[in-house]
Amino acid sequence: MTFIPTARLAALAGALVVAASTTTVAASCGKDDFKGWITEFSREAAAKGISPRGLDALSGVSFDQNVITRDRNQQVFNQSFEQFSGRIVPPRLTRGRNMMKQYGSVLGRIEQRYGVPGAVLVAIWGMETDFGVNTGKFSTLNSLATLAYDCRRSEMFQAELLDALRIIDRGDLQPSDMRGAWAGEIGQTQFMPSSYVKFAVDFDDNGRRDLLRSVPDVLASTANYLANYGWKRGEPWDQGTTNFSVIQQWNKSEVVARTIAYFASQIDSE
Numbered sequence: 232m233t234f235i236p237t238a239r240l241a242a243l244a245g246a247l248v249v250a251a252s253t254t255t256v257a258a259s260c261g262k263d264d265f266k267g268w269i270t271e272f273s274r275e276a277a278a279k280g281i282s283p284r285g286l287d288a289l290s291g292v293s294f295d296q297n298v299i300t301r302d303r304n305q306q307v308f309n310q311s312f313e314q315f316s317g318r319i320v321p322p323r324l325t326r327g328r329n330m331m332k333q334y335g336s337v338l339g340r341i342e343q344r345y346g347v348p349g350a351v352l353v354a355i356w357g358m359e360t361d362f363g364v365n366t367g368k369f370s371t372l373n374s375l376a377t378l379a380y381d382c383r384r385s386e387m388f389q390a391e392l393l394d395a396l397r398i399i400d401r402g403d404l405q406p407s408d409m410r411g412a413w414a415g416e417i418g419q420t421q422f423m424p425s426s427y428v429k430f431a432v433d434f435d436d437n438g439r440r441d442l443l444r445s446v447p448d449v450l451a452s453t454a455n456y457l458a459n460y461g462w463k464r465g466e467p468w469d470q471g472t473t474n475f476s477v478i479q480q481w482n483k484s485e486v487v488a489r490t491i492a493y494f495a496s497q498i499d500s501e
């Protein structure tokens with residue numbers, strides 16, 4: 232499951248507004264002609280360097296009203312830390328500890344390279360998708376195109392759609408593989424395409440950055456994300472620390488960030 236997509240999208244919005252003139256295309260939003268908009272977007276994406284392979288992925292894209300409904304009806308998150316962590320952590324704790332053992336060697340190599348402890352990565356993994364079980368069923372391209380066509384945050388999602396096409400272009404994922412959360416998050420720890428392009432790594436050395444199927448790629452990419460936001464090697468991640476602030480770069484909600492930190496500490500305590 233994905234928790235509070237608006238929190239992560241809000242973090243993206245500021246950076247994308249700054250970069251909008253260079254990263255987005257200028258296709259006009261919301262003119263009652265979605266197919267015409269796709270044609271316009273495709274033309275301008277080609278001018279931005281997207282290859283025919285990426286452009287072909289747009290041929291079957293359709294507008295998804297369910298995505299707009301979800302976007303318009305996001306509920307305010309008002310659970311306390313005790314309520315939220317009590318619901319999330321206990322059912323996942325045993326499996327989280329088992330994942331630490333199962334992927335101990337990989338997690339050790341990841342911590343050596345990026346400085347992020349395995350417990351933090353496993354906590355994020357468990358919270359986001361139940362360790363890869365629930366990655367989402369929405370077509371990523373449909374979701375992003377729908378939100379890009381909608382005028383509410385058009386520039387932001389046009390940039391995300393462009394990055395989704397770059398993921399296809401470089402051969403990391405096939406268009407048919409790109410399914411996830413309604414707001415366009417992809418993979419076992421739910422990366423937006425812009426974060427996928429910036430931070431995904433090929434940790435299993437098979438030539439692709441696969442955040443859907445490769446657990447080493449998933450965990451290393453998540454570590455790379457946190458490291459790039461300033462994770463301090465060897466330091467704690469309790470509330471009030473620098474590393475807790477880095478966890479809040481993953482999700483702006485203090486309750487969610489506290490739950491990640493608590494979950495990681497519980498996993499690490501065995």
